[in-house]
Amino acid sequence: MPTPTTVAWGYYDAAAKPVLRVQSGDEVDVGTLITSTPSRLQGAGVDSADVQQSLRDIVDNVKDHGPGGHILTGPIYVEGADSGDVLEVRIESIDLSIPYAYNAFGPRSGFLPEDFPYSRMKIIPLDREKMVAHFAPGIDIPLHPFFGSIGDAPPAAMGRVSSAPPGIFAGNLDNKELVAGTTLYIPVWTRGALLEIGDGHAGQGNGEVDITAMETSLRGRFQLIVRKDLHAQWPRAETPTHYIAMGIDKDLVTATKNAIREAIDFLVTTKGLTRDEAYMLVSVSSDVDITELVDGNVGVHVMIPKAIFTH
Template sequence: MKTSRRSFLQKTSRNSLALLSTGGLTAQSILDTKTSGINEPASKASVIKPDHVVRSLPENMVWGYFGADVPPAYKVKDGDVVEIQTVNPSGVSRTNPEEFYTKNNLPLDQHAQEVIAILKNVKPEPSGIRGHMLTGPVYIDGAQPGDSLEIRILDLTFPAGFGVNSVWPGGGGIPDEVKTRETFVYRYDAKRKMALLKEGLEIPLKPFMGVMALSPPPDMGRQSSIPPNFFGGNLDIKHLVKGTTLHLPVSVPGGLFTTGDGHGAQGNGEVSGVAIETAINLTVKFIVHKGKALKQPRAETPTHFIAVGLDKDLNKAMKNALSEACAFIKDELGFTFNEALSIASTGVDFEVSQVVDQTLGVHAMIPKSIFTKKKFEYWT
């Protein structure tokens, strides 16, 4: 892609924002539907009692990169439950962040003030690496290179009642066809769990984190959060909702887990270049698996195993996803390679995660139900 998804966000900080036409739905009428959990921290809205809360404060933020040399913002133990608060300043100008809220009739509440403080105080990476506004890293005691980290997603809640999507020339899946830049504010109906753009359009809210990563190995240096990689990052897999699990390979002591880029909803492909970009408070349980080495991220839901393929070429990303799916069916479920390939062809769905993050993603959805002689225990 000629223009990365986050280079657009840098450009919007130097340009006026497009006003939203809600087609008869006023901002106040939608925000009045708020209920507990959509505009409160997860620690208040959820029955889950975290062992630790990592707040979205400037000192806990990293702007756009991962690295083994990034000092941890917080240290936790293997097995701890951790609430990690994140922000998503999509469409908000660094030079005049208040303008976004006033133009779009959004409250300058506590969360907005946190976003403003972060934009004014968190510095970009000195070498020029750019990416998402992230919370972390979190050091997990006991995690060492050669292990894997299980990340159980216990809860995802909204600290603000809206999200932002954008289109811009040179971005997304059809970059040459977009002629003008426009920013859209989706306002949340918490009671019905819908995102509303204008009269007659409702997008079901299905929140997930676009970015969940461990640190790359030291010899890779600092890496931008825009392209996903074997250590996780900007996977943008829409199925990683509450009640699902992500497994990542550990490359450095403590793992150094970092997250951000919350999404209120996203279609497979993320074809405009961004989803409904939104702040999310993520509650997870970290579990270290000693000596369980992984080559690529893996995930699990109550109904599926998920294998991941990544590459700058979408065809190669598809082949990588197929190889990972076959390896999983063979090594973890006890089939031959040829049997695994046959199963992948007849019973597994391959979906495009995203086509807009420089390194593209395909994920394989392996249904547990087709393995009728096996019983899969799961934590939910």
């Protein structure tokens, strides 16, 4: 659970001190906090009593802030994991901790700052029974909670990196497909992997265009498995229905090319296709979708349907 001694505020870092040690195969329950502060939430209309005490404690007592804004829970040291491995993160369940979320944008963030050169913040009530968000009168959005950020430590040479841009260590992917029942595969870059989790979203569209989703606090149960048999340069994922290849870069075209190349590599190495066949198969069967446009590095992912493989 998030306390002043179990969170990393705004960074992924190979030098960070683990707050928990687990064995490969263990299940862990992880609570994560909304990416905001009590004063901002109350300023936007949240009742003082509805602000989590854990958020108050962390904001009051954590003085070691990284470059980013996310309060991440961890790092978790996974015994046996080391550079060159892959950490398989099975996302078993996700629950909503609080009955509200927020959405906000600012004058220098989001994908259309030239159109919206000012700040707005909106509190969105969440109905956890019906699993819908009451966005506005007449507009209810079905919830699909997921963690915007799940990552391990980047290579030590990268030092302490901001929690905002996703990268080879996964991190702030903001991929709406990573709901309960899905699995994220992350390249491991340092001993123990040093997993951090946070940036809970009650729901989001591909793109996350104004720079926030329905931001909220979540609890998740994860099984963590060290995969010595897998090796990867970029994160991948799997849902009950799709394989997901990912591309991440500052430039949208480069991120898109990376994602498609990752999809081709996946099809060649795991399904035995030739490179030409794999390129063709992506064209005729797989969706190239925008993950997010707003985190410094942008993301693109390719959804490869499992159902096309008949054996």
